[in-house]
Amino acid sequence: MELLSGGDMIARALEDEGVEFIFGYPGGAVLHIYDSLFQNCKVPHILVRHEQAATHAADGYARATGKPGVVLVTSGPGATNAVTGIATAYMDSIPMVVLSGQVATHLIGEDAFQETDMVGISRPIVKHSFMVKKAEDIPETIKKAFYLASTGRPGPVVVDLPKDITNPVDKFEYRYPKSVKMRSYTPATRGHSGQIKKAVQLLLEAKRPVIYTGGGVVQGNASGVLTELAHELNYPVTNTLMGLGAFPGDDRQFLGMLGMHGFYEANNAMHHSDVILAVGARFDDRVTNTPSKFCPGAKIIHIDIDPASISKTIQADVPIVGPVDSVLAEMLSLVRDARKADKSLPDAKALDIWWKQIDEWRDTHGLWTKPRYDTSSDLIKPQEVIDTLSRLTNGEAFVTSDVGQHQMYAAQYYRFKHPRRWINSGGLGTMGFGLPSAMGVKLAYPDSDVVCVTGEGSIQMNIQELSTCTQYNIPVKILNLYNGYLGMVKQWQDMQYEGRYAESTYENSLPDFCKLAEAYGHVGVRVDKKADLEGALKEVLAMKDRLVFMDIHVDPHEHVYPMLVAPNGSMRDMWLSKTERT
Amino acid sequence: MRRIISVLLENEPGALSRVVGLFSQRGYNIETLNVAPTEDDTLSRLTLTTVGDDHKIEQITKHLNRLVDVVKLVDLSEGAHIERELMLVKVRATGAQRAEIKRCTDIFRGQIVDVGPTVYTIQITGASDKLDSFLEAVGDAAILEVVRSGVSGIARGEKVLSL
Ligand SMILES: Cc1cc2nc3c(=O)[nH]c(=O)nc-3n(C[C@H](O)[C@H](O)[C@H](O)COP(=O)(O)OP(=O)(O)OC[C@H]3O[C@@H](n4cnc5c(N)ncnc54)[C@H](O)[C@@H]3O)c2cc1C
Ligand SMILES: Cc1ncc(C[n+]2csc(CCOP(=O)(O)OP(=O)(O)O)c2C)c(N)n1
Ligand SMILES: [Mg+2]
Numbered sequence: 233m234e235l236l237s238g239g240d241m242i243a244r245a246l247e248d249e250g251v252e253f254i255f256g257y258p259g260g261a262v263l264h265i266y267d268s269l270f271q272n273c274k275v276p277h278i279l280v281r282h283e284q285a286a287t288h289a290a291d292g293y294a295r296a297t298g299k300p301g302v303v304l305v306t307s308g309p310g311a312t313n314a315v316t317g318i319a320t321a322y323m324d325s326i327p328m329v330v331l332s333g334q335v336a337t338h339l340i341g342e343d344a345f346q347e348t349d350m351v352g353i354s355r356p357i358v359k360h361s362f363m364v365k366k367a368e369d370i371p372e373t374i375k376k377a378f379y380l381a382s383t384g385r386p387g388p389v390v391v392d393l394p395k396d397i398t399n400p401v402d403k404f405e406y407r408y409p410k411s412v413k414m415r416s417y418t419p420a421t422r423g424h425s426g427q428i429k430k431a432v433q434l435l436l437e438a439k440r441p442v443i444y445t446g447g448g449v450v451q452g453n454a455s456g457v458l459t460e461l462a463h464e465l466n467y468p469v470t471n472t473l474m475g476l477g478a479f480p481g482d483d484r485q486f487l488g489m490l491g492m493h494g495f496y497e498a499n500n501a502m503h504h505s506d507v508i509l510a511v512g513a514r515f516d517d518r519v520t521n522t523p524s525k526f527c528p529g530a531k532i533i534h535i536d537i538d539p540a541s542i543s544k545t546i547q548a549d550v551p552i553v554g555p556v557d558s559v560l561a562e563m564l565s566l567v568r569d570a571r572k573a574d575k576s577l578p579d580a581k582a583l584d585i586w587w588k589q590i591d592e593w594r595d596t597h598g599l600w601t602k603p604r605y606d607t608s609s610d611l612i613k614p615q616e617v618i619d620t621l622s623r624l625t626n627g628e629a630f631v632t633s634d635v636g637q638h639q640m641y642a643a644q645y646y647r648f649k650h651p652r653r654w655i656n657s658g659g660l661g662t663m664g665f666g667l668p669s670a671m672g673v674k675l676a677y678p679d680s681d682v683v684c685v686t687g688e689g690s691i692q693m694n695i696q697e698l699s700t701c702t703q704y705n706i707p708v709k710i711l712n713l714y715n716g717y718l719g720m721v722k723q724w725q726d727m728q729y730e731g732r733y734a735e736s737t738y739e740n741s742l743p744d745f746c747k748l749a750e751a752y753g754h755v756g757v758r759v760d761k762k763a764d765l766e767g768a769l770k771e772v773l774a775m776k777d778r779l780v781f782m783d784i785h786v787d788p789h790e791h792v793y794p795m796l797v798a799p800n801g802s803m804r805d806m807w808l809s810k811t812e813r814t
Numbered sequence: 815m816r817r818i819i820s821v822l823l824e825n826e827p828g829a830l831s832r833v834v835g836l837f838s839q840r841g842y843n844i845e846t847l848n849v850a851p852t853e854d855d856t857l858s859r860l861t862l863t864t865v866g867d868d869h870k871i872e873q874i875t876k877h878l879n880r881l882v883d884v885v886k887l888v889d890l891s892e893g894a895h896i897e898r899e900l901m902l903v904k905v906r907a908t909g910a911q912r913a914e915i916k917r918c919t920d921i922f923r924g925q926i927v928d929v930g931p932t933v934y935t936i937q938i939t940g941a942s943d944k945l946d947s948f949l950e951a952v953g954d955a956a957i958l959e960v961v962r963s964g965v966s967g968i969a970r971g972e973k974v975l976s977l
Pocket of ligand 3: 636687688689713714715716717718719
């Protein structure tokens, strides 16, 4: 058997695990590891400009590919800088392995230079964590980390590595395990057949059904079988912010996103439904509005791999614990059998009435049946930018976003045709996510269009990554929906604080973003005339091998609608414009 | 309702902090907590008591189960079980009080485990409410110090919590 140092074992384990990129930043505690990577590792390392960006880039890579993203940071400030990105991945259940350096074992607990208790700090925001105390344990621990991160309900795993165990002098036998088992960790591999039968029966008896799906369908690679089941039944489908793309955006049965900024037809269909099939979605407060007023007439079937997601905020009538792909496949085959035996299932007449109702909702206030923003305005409307982008890229680009109004416009107006193309921070809502996550996506798919939709507030939270893009030639397209405000904050201040803009403006302090991009060696394109928008966007998309920063000056006073009325509203209570309410 | 949850936990550094952290992070309360090794040195057994309605208890057990270091758990209050807590109490014992306290200790089947000129140290075991009653019987005025182990428990009959 081969003898390797701790540092070399880490490098080798990452190779053996099939890792494609390491996103990281060096420092004292990880210097042995970096030397091993330098000498003996085929996995390319991407040097970011801030550790938060390393986690977001790994996260973007993971969301786009389904494989765990890998991060390497040093102890102390390197580790704490990574915390926001770990929390972001945790909230959205994204597989990630974070290797953090730690001071040498004999110094732990002594307030040594750059010591922080990383296992302690990250505890509430990881699926699991390890502190490796002996070099011999490195291969098995790394295997376990990847296994935990990517199975069951995915999530980030931290592996804390004291410096002394990675030293180049001490060598140990290296063998990378093919698989690991952990007696205390047994994620469900299929759903309970009895429950699945019950669910199918309920589903087939429905008169006003709706299928509500979330990030779990994307993560669980179940969009194919979901689409088949929905088509088999001709039931309407709505997606959460995290679930967009799991059902084709151009399908007639698609109602758009639901929830706080969800579509009128989606929120109404939920509210008036009699059966909800919830798949890999966690009844988030941005979706349900007031829980006691949530969908009063609905029976709820809830499929989730994590029992803790079921009946957490909304009681399920038929809970099913299991992976979405196998449960949906089982349901589909039962549905087909049932329909063969009884051709009258489901109730076609009821369904017809239901669809008529839904189409009426669509026609009156749907965002896709006609523009609901002011098309006669001289100003560029942010919605129009996304509408145009969606059309020009045929709903097939990878779109990452930051957090704010621009994120909601992207979610509402980009018609995603495929899963894993919409990359955004939903659970934590992390400004600064957009650009670094786009880097991770573009590295994974160099031949695809990768567009980062952002705002002038968010982009400045990780704008230093323009330099990383220069170093590794990562030609993403940045669409900065420049409204001159922390727009989402301003919207709330308009609606709830009589327009008092407490710290949501920048007092003429913003840089010339085009010049800034050019300073990094990229292309800057400014658009402030509506007539120029489409042409400019086409030109930018055609510059395949350049990073282009498109600074698009949009109407500063636009609001995102619909918006659920809160507090005390139900899902059908919405603001539809600044003056109109349901 | 009060529940007694018993957990088999990997005997790993940090495992206990994950359990305790979960409770504070999610706003659940722990009334008592008791942890010690078992006959299998890779496992510790942790017993905690908490209060909450069925919904909250269900969330607590689900979240505990989700912790990778938790191997198995049982809500002992769901079935017949034996519950014990150990208490050491130091009381002021002078003059006539000495006999009174001795009598009270006997009634509760406790033992006086240390004797001083003005104090007794008493050991009592039993269910938590028995311990409470003893403290009430002795009275606040006499009590100098109280140490309780927290509840530990085991199911009655054949049922066992093991791998
Ligand atoms: C400014 C802002 C506005 C927002 N507005 C909205 C809004 O209008 N509408 C909206 O929907 N969201 C909105 N969000 C996002 C919201 O905060 C939540 O992140 C989101 O609703 C959660 O999506 P989800 O229910 O799909 O759950 P996710 O967080 O994606 O969770 C996935 C669920 O699937 C399960 N799962 C994972 N893998 C599998 C598998 N293989 N098999 C089975 N189950 C699996 C997990 O256990 C989990 O329960 C907004 C966020 C921001 C920042
Ligand atoms: C790190 C972080 N800090 C604060 C917030 C709160 N927040 C949510 S949206 C928003 C404004 C975003 O402004 P901008 O990026 O310009 O986007 P816009 O809403 O204008 O489109 C803020 C401050 C957040 N989500 N993340
Ligand atoms: Mg803005």
